[in-house]
Amino acid sequence: MSPQSVASNRTRGLITGVALAVLAVVLVPSLPGIGAGLGLRTLTVAVIYSLAAASAGVLYGRLGLVSIMQVGLVAVGGWTTLRLHYATGLPFEVVLLLAALVTAVVGTVVSLPALRLSGLSLAITTLMIAGALEVIVRYTGFPNGGPGFVGRDATGSGSTMPRPSLGQDDQTYFRYVAVVVIVVLVLLWWLLASRPGRAWAAIRQGDAGAMASGINTTAYRVLALAVTSAVTGVAGALLAANSGVLDPVSFKAQQSVLLFATVLIAGAFSLAGAVIGGLFFYWVPQLLNTWGVDGNLVFVILGLGTVQAITTAPHGIAGQLENLSSALRSRTGRRVEES
Amino acid sequence: MAGLTLSNVTVRYGGVRSLDDVSMAFERGVCGLIGPNGAGKTTTFNVLSGFTVAATGSAELDGMDLLRVAPHRRARLGLRRSFQQEQVIRALSAYDNVRLVAEHTRSALTSVGRALDYVGLARAERLGSELTLLERRLVEIARCIVGQPRLVLLDEPAAGLDPTESERLLKLITGIPDEVGALVLLVDHDMDLVRAACGTVAVLDFGKLIAFGSTHEVLASAQVRRAYLGVEDDEESAC
Amino acid sequence: MNLLPFVVAGLVIGSVYALSGVGVLVLYRTTGVLNFAHGAIGGLAAMLAWQFIENGLPASAAIALCVTIGAAVSLVFGVVAGPYLGRIDELRKAVATLGFSLALLGLMLYLWNDKARRLLLPTSLTGFSVGNGEAHARVNLTQLICLTLAIVVVTGAALALRYTAIGTAMRALASDRELAAVLGTSVRLVENAAWAVSGAIAGISGVLVADQTRLEPAFLTFLVIPELAAVVVGRFRSLGMTMVAGLVIGLVQSLVSSQPSITAFSTAVPFVIATVVILAGTRRRTVTIGVVRA
Known part of the structure; x- marks a missing residue:
């Protein structure tokens, strides 16, 4: 196999992923139960959070950086989106890009x-943030359209930001979100598979080796922080547009x-893992809630799960799925060879 | 002047001088840097790579002042190195491991294939984690010769390999100057490897340069035998 | 404006940060584990103290029990997870404790919900006045205990590390674990001692700070933030610097919160102080050549 065929192998993985995602996007809104109402709205938010999860995943999985401020950055992205909307009235897509930019700057400057x-200091600092x-x-x-820099009308007479014209009702907004998320994840995948991704892999392996290879480790770390913060900012923008207002409680x-x-x-370590993570983060707790399980127990389960994952299973559920699929593949491969 | 010239290089760790006013010049071919543990061999490499800052002194590579350049930029000037603990990136394919260096030294991607052919690594699409130790050592050599290297630092490139494998590596190392025209500086404890590979050697002991010259003469000198080979003899008799 | 009450409150909270910071530091120096769950352990101790007092236990007994529970919880985690933690790098060790803190927080929220409660220690009822005229403040016994305890524990820890057998063993572990093990230090025993001691410190800090501020699981869990900031300022090694940093952070936070226009930013104080200290430091990232793990 030549290096080109490696690339095409990877591309095949991407195409499969995108195809599955698109299929899900088309099918989900027509599913009974989850396809409408509260179920769909929950799923929309969960899909949005998979962007924040992907950011944390890329930082940890690809660079070995622990950033515990992603939800905080979602808030920054959301705040910026609402603020820019009321200040400028620009189309949502433009506001979204600007919010991503602002979040990238904030996320990078505070962690620098x-x-x-x-790495330990970064973990502490991001928790502080x-x-x-x-x-x-x-x-x-x-x-919410109020006066001043903060832009908040505390009397309760504030307004809400309208959804983008392409995604007015719950179903179309779900699809809108899904398309944005897929586009962002594909861009992220492309980055990981090209020059920055290779440099990040080298940095994760060790600074000395990376520097000896000619990599400007600081610049590439900054790039990673900027990119992942921007992605998280997009999540904030989508979240703001979902309901038009944001609640600090979240x-x-x-x-x-x-x-x-x-x-x-x-x-x-994989973007698939990040998507699963996003679903875990928002969807599973809601699901348990509807089943009558106290949502706080999710903290207990996920907390203990973290201890288990970090000490014994570094590649997580996605890694285990991958092992499973490659085990299956090698089995069928062998059978083909035998026959 | 062509080659590598170190002038009055001193490195201090706390109160200890791990390099003490070392001056030496290497012109071409494969040169050895030997000495007992803690003599300052790896420190010399680290100064040249920029991982350790020298208190005084300078190092010129083909007339360029190396120590004033940021560590990661030195690769672009033609500096390459391998590590005692090989640093092949597990998450990348062997090809990408080499390509990475080409990318960050503004070298043509065609040199990646050439470097892999030179070391004779087959199936370069395999991940670093799937390679054997020998194959990872080969990848390190390939990373060292990709692009237009001027100086290749090899830190115990054959560590952990068996004699046949070392033999293969030796051939690759001695061929580097002709293949890419770079000066090779080799640190190794394996005297047979050093004798076979190096025309010139420098001997360090407690951070001081104690001998320099043709390998044959230096290894025969009484001072070197006392400082370096003597220690080895003691170790052997203690076993 | 009379700032003295804020100075007093700030120094008191700061002394608890200092106390806790030292607890975190001792554990970190001994085991290499930077314990993000330190606040959560304190929170659990405080919540239990409230529960016991509600159920009619005398306050002194409840507190003693809760400090013991803090030590026990910490020790159990150390004993159960310790062998696994020994095999992974520092960053992952810290992340594991982050998971533990999440689990403890969830447990507290499940058992008690997030309603703000009030834990009032009997020592908070007696006190005296300091200052006169415009600048005066009331200092109660609990606050005095906080300050004294911080000084006693920090000095005690410094002395114990230097002069006792277990302290020497802890310092040996901090500098070179393998060497210490070869020299006959019982690594497990010393590590477990560190887990228990830091857990006890977490427990007493939790109870004290809950009395001084509020009794709320998430709030107490995230008190680990200023505590860790103190450790960062202490460069992960200096007991003295960690203590000073804790006091300064508490004081500045209190003074910032006294000004209505910027009160919301008092929670950013640990971040700002830690960042300023990091920026002021000249030490750069050191390049180490590591062994590649598969």
Whole structure:
């Protein structure tokens, strides 16, 4: 097999993934039960959070960086989206891109100093940011068309941001979200499969080897933070447009920890793992709630799951699925050879 | 001047001088850097790579002042190195491992295939994690010769390999100067390998340069035998 | 404006940060585990103390019981997860404790929900006044205990590390585990001792801070943030610097929260202080050549 065929192998994986995702997008809204109402709205949010999960997953899985502030950055993206909407009235798609840009800057600037020290410092610093953002957001609230920089009308007469014209009702907005998420994930996949992805893999392996290969490790770490923060910002924008308003209650520090935990359990090394992580993070707790299981027990399960995953199963559920599929493939392969 | 010239290089760790006013020049071919553990061999490599900062002194590679350049930029100037603990990237294919260096040194991608052919690594699409130790050592050599290297630093390139495998590696190493025109600096404890590969050797002991010259003469000198080979003899008799 | 009450409150909270920070540091230096669950263990101890007092147990007995429980919870985690944690790098060790903190938080929210409660220790009822005229503040006994305890524990820890057998063993482990093991230090025993001690410190900190601020699971769990900030300022090694940092963070937080226009940003204080200290430090990332793990 030549290197070209490796690439085509990878591309095949991507095409399968995208095809499955598109199939899901087409089918899900027509499913009974989840296809409409609360079920669909929950699923929409879960799909949005898979972007935040993918960011945490890329940072941890590809660079070995632990960032525990992703939900905080979703809040930054959401806040910026609402603020820009009320300030400029630009189309949602433009606001979304600007929000991604702002989140990229915020996410990079706050983590840069810690990056100079060590991975452990970055983990601590990002947790600090998650904690700080929780309270700041609770204090300022999210813009609802009010006056001033904060843009919040506290009297309760505030307005909501309309959904994008391409996704007005729940079903079309679900599809809108799914398309944006697929596009972003494909872009992320492309980055991982090209020059930056290779440089990140080298950095994860070790600074010395990476520097000896000519890689500017600082620049590529900054790039990774910027890219993943931007992706998380997109999640914030989509979330803001989903309901038109945002509630500070959704952006507690523990949510950031929970998101990181789900990513770890689901598997940080592949984008599929990230998508599973997003579903875990938002959908499973809601599902358990409807079954009458106390949502707080999810914390217990996922918390203990994290301990288990980090100590014994570094590749998570996605890794185990991959092992399973490659085991099946090698079995069928052998059978073909034998016959 | 062509080649590598170190002038008065001193490195301090706390109160210890792991390199003490070392000056030496290597012109071409495969040159050895030997000495007992802690003599300053790897420190020399780390100074050249930029992982350790020298307190004083300079290093010129083909007339360029190497130590003033940021570590990652030195690869672009033609510096390559391998590590005692090989650093092949497990998550990337062997091909991508080599390609990475080409990418970050502004070299043509065609040199990747050439480098892999030179070391004779088959099925380069396999991941680093799927390679045997010998194959990973081969990938490291390929990473060292891709692009237009001027200076290749090899730190115990054959560590952990059996004699036949070492033999194969030796041939590859001695061929590097002719293949890509680079100067090779080799650190190894295996005296047979050094004797077979290097025309010139420098001997370090406690951070000081104690001998320099043609391999044959240096290894025969009494001082070197005392400082270096003597230690080995003691170790052997202690076993 | 009379800032003295804020200074007092800030120093008191700061002393608890310092106390906890030292607990985190001792565990980190001994086992290499930076315990993100330190706050959650304290939270659990505080919630249990409230429950026991509600059920009629005398406060002193409840507190003693809860400090023991804090030590026990920490020890159990150390004993169960310790062997696995020994095999992974520092960052993953820390992430494992992050998972543990999530589990403890979930348990607390499940058992008690997130309603704010009030844990009032009897020592908070007696106190005295300091200052006079415009600048005055009331200091109660609990606050005095916080300050004294921080000083006693930090000094005690410093002395114990230097002069006792187990302290020497802990320092040996911190500098070179393999060498320490070869020299006959019982690694497991020393590590377990560190887990228990830091758990006890977490327990007492949790109870004290719950009395001084509020008794709320998530709030107490995330008190680990200023505590870790203190450890970062102490460069992961200095007991003294960690203590000073804890006090400064508590003080600045309290003063910031005294100004209505910026009160929301008091939670950003640990981040700002830690970042400023990191930026002021000249130590760069060191390049180490590691062994590649498969």
